[in-house]
Amino acid sequence: LSDDDIDFTFQVGEKILQNSIGKYCEEINFSGESILEIKYFESLKVPEQATVIVLDDWVGGISIADSIIYAGLYNGQLARIGNYSNSSPNISLHSIHEK
Numbered sequence: 726l727s728d729d730d731i732d733f734t735f736q737v738g739e740k741i742l743q744n745s746i747g748k749y750c751e752e753i754n755f756s757g758e759s760i761l762e763i764k765y766f767e768s769l770k771v772p773e774q775a776t777v778i779v780l781d782d783w784v785g786g787i788s789i790a791d792s793i794i795y796a797g798l799y800n801g802q803l804a805r806i807g808n809y810s811n812s813s814p815n816i817s818l819h820s821i822h823e824k
Contacts, residue, residue: 731767733767735763737749737761737762746761776809776814778794778806778809780796781800782799782802783798785798793805794807801820802821803819803821804816805817805819
């Protein structure tokens with residue numbers, strides 16, 4: 726499958742199919758004389774982990790402006806994070822409270 730292909734998940738009744746519809750019909754001894762309601766929906770792809778940004782303290786608030794992330798930390802610092810889509814983001818810490 727290419728990245729452009731769409732995967733689907735199939736549901737029969739309340740059950741999500743893990744095998745083919747033929748195998749499911751064999752499991753339930755489906756005779757073919759009744760109606761089999763099949764629903765399908767686009768499968769969710771496994772999310773890929775983006776860049777991990779480790780900061781010195783818990784984050785109290787976040788704002789994004791002009792492709793820069795600003796994070797207010799509970800230790801009184803402001804983290805300015807640029808180039809965050811890269812594997813090594815540019816992080817600078819600034820004190821915003823006097824000690």
